[in-house]
Amino acid sequence: MGTKHWIIMIACCLFIIACKKSADLIEDTTLFGGFTKPANFPEPSYNFANNTITKAGFELGRNLFYEGRLSRNNTISCGSCHMQSAAFTQHGHDVSHGIDDRLGVRNSPPIMNLAWNKAFMWGGGVYDLDLQPIVPITAHEEMDEQIDRVMDKLSQLPKYQQLFKAAYGSAEITTAKLMKALSQFMLMCISSDSKYDQVMRKEQHVAFSELEQEGLLFFREKCAACHTEPLFTDGKFRNSGLLPSEIDDQGLYESTLNVTDRYKFKVPSLRNLRYTAPYMHDGRFLTLDVVLAHYDHQVADLPNLDPFLTQRPGLGISLSPSERQALLAFLNTLNDEKFINNPLLAEQ
């Protein structure tokens, strides 16, 4: 009896130790596992050959992303408009809210799965993630700062001298190092753990409910032409028939001046919609119900309206109440709680 007790006790101890070890291990990998392509995703389009992601580079990038010194008066960081809890959007703001309470003209999009993005911004103009941060840093209504002044400010702080040294072997700061570190952080903002992903990867017997399954079928028929799986965007610029806004934002046209690009906006991903309201390029719709109502009966007959939306007499996409219900259930499977709670991506 006594020995049996001992054996059980020792076994328990071993078990606890083993558990603790594996928990430690899990934590280590969530802390930094490098860039791994989710099994159900295509090959990324970002050119990693020119910017290998390292732990030190990523950590530098994370510090920069949450650094107020990137703005003129040190008050606004990238994270002010791209908040993790809102899937890196500026929740509750139709258009962005920047330095000195200045308002922008567009809704802050999520920093999410950008390694698969070929074009940035609602209206394009930027086609390389490494060049993207120059825009908010120098924009009058966002951070209103100059890159060379940012580099000056950072180079005076021992913290950044160390971080740059760790990442690049020297404390010297250049535009390229600054931009590429920011890219490293943003590239690691991968959302691939929604229920949808688990079903697609056939993980742990996760399955769609009947309603969700029905919604998926409607989705593939009515939405996937533009919101293509698994990223839920085809990365293209399209005119979805939204009436031009008061300021007459013409989307892609503003950066190409081609008349055929008038009122085309980048097709956004539909992942994490639960956290990213309001919707559309200017945040005009507060709920998904209104978005669906738009597709069903508010699509405007604009020049360049996407051909997919001109296939029925009343324009748009017919969505009966029961179809809407199923669609919403399906869209709800695209929310990724792990992404918005991932400690790796949080301000430290």
Added chain:
Amino acid sequence: MNILKNISLLLLLAMSFLACTNKSDITPDFDQTKLVPFSVEFDNIVGDRILSINNTATPYVNSKGEAFSISQLQYFISNIKLTSTNGKIYTVNADSSYFLIKGADKSTRFAKINVPEGDYSQLTFTLGVDSLRSTMDISKRTGPLDPAGGMSEGMYWGWNSGYIFFKLEGTSAVISNDTNGDPTGNKKFRYHIGGFGGYSTPTINNIKLIDIDLTKAGIARVRKDRKSNVHLFVDVMKFFDGNNAFSIAEHPTVMFSEYSVSIAKNLTEMFKHDHTEN
């Protein structure tokens, strides 16, 4: 006999002299491995006056009779190419072929490069930053191409990735205070010309190839000990008064727009070869 002999001797002597002088001026072999210093000078003028920055007291006057002063002039020169008198072409290595000329800083007026020895009768360069460089990895954008410059001095468009390659700013009393002019009341004009053709979707392309014939005002005899310099006059007045002349009052601000295509055509008329210092 003697006289004849003497004459022929003299002739011989004379000929050998001639040969000698000829020899020292014989075009050297075109050897791309032996490069020597050469420069192109961009001497900024406005009509018949030397460019002076902030010349509010003595303004320039364009052909429409509008008086103006200049507060900033900057432009990019790139991809310099030389053609020799015997038709050989030398293209300067792309990495050493980008120059930002600043009107306010005379030290920037030379594009200093290295080329093979030779006699050159034609100079070609780009006004602007070509699409290859405009879409290159950020780590290759150093020196004048570093987008870090501030907004006022900056020659980089972040929101529409690319370089402003000709920037001219100044003031003119003819500019109105409403939104068609300068609502701040500062009477400022701003011409920011860019557009290299676009990353993935085609956009306007205002890059200009400038071809300069050097035979009229002196070919460049590039030799290792001479530091040959091609001296160009860059007449900013042509930007206003060229074939597509325009009025400052009507167009005080031109940036990324269709209209920029029209006035950018004037840019090619600005460059004139004045002389060569050999």
